[in-house]
Amino acid sequence: MPVRNDTIFERFLAPVVKTFLIDRDAILRYYQSRDWQQESDRLRNPAVEYPSYYSSQNFHSIEGGYLSLEAALSYDPITQYALPPNETWVRKALLERVQGSPRRILDLGCGTGTSTRMLKRAFPQAEVIGLDLSPYMLAVAEDKAKGDSRSDPYGNRLDIQFVHQNAEQTGFPDASFDLVTATLLFHETPPEVAQTILREAFRLLTVGGQVLVLDGNQSVIRQTEWLAEIFEEPYIKAYAAGSVDAWMGKAGFGAVQTDSLWVIHQITQGVKPLPGQQVRSVEFATPLGEGDRQWAWNWRSEAVRGG
């Protein structure tokens, strides 16, 4: 692949390096070390149709959003600053909420696979699949999962499958996973899409299976205008106006609960109940948007009427 340092640096890295303490040379070296076009083409699913919210928007000031190699290569160096106080600590908080020992795990919108790898390390016996709409993000995820196996075939390779697909309609069979996760996905999607993804997660889970969503704290972002402005995030205000726990309840999940994490993050969890089981313990940790409030009111009234 012809290497065009001028292009990647001038077009993209220069402004990013100015803003964050990022090792520009390390990114360029990584960029030059692989044939990324070939790696992403190998993962690309030609049947995938990109939804317009995804293909028509720039994310984080990057032209083409996640459908660009620049976004994929700079994602990890930037994300370390987006998850204070410490990226690993924040991601581990999601792992700590996993109930039991899931055997099949699906990480939706897995990006460069940082949480996916942590899931595989925490549950080495589980079959772990990372799914994303960007073949470039997946190429980086797969490369990271290979660890240093290029120089050492017995190195820290992690057996994770990466799938190029839309999380709204994954194509996996009903009840085929016992844990579905989504980290930092919903603030990147319009709320209707987040809700479609939660309905898909519900379909994919076995009864008793768990869904876990880590993302920005909606009520805090709502009250803190600058947080919504920091990155170029086209849907973050709409995300903040909603409520993941209400969306989860609406998708059919029970035992829904949102915990605030280091003020600016939140983790929401839910469990797929038995068919016909009364779903009770929804805790609306985040104040609700208008549509959600109406739904929550109806839901609560029905729960009360149901005794």
Ligand SMILES: C[S@@+](CC[C@H](N)C(=O)[O-])C[C@H]1O[C@@H](n2cnc3c(N)ncnc32)[C@H](O)[C@@H]1O
């Ligand atoms: C902010 S990144 C989060 C990546 C990763 N989960 C993490 O925690 O670092 C959001 C990811 O969601 C992906 N994405 C957005 N909409 C999606 C959809 N409908 N289906 C699958 N992936 C999607 C993007 O391509 C991107 O990789």
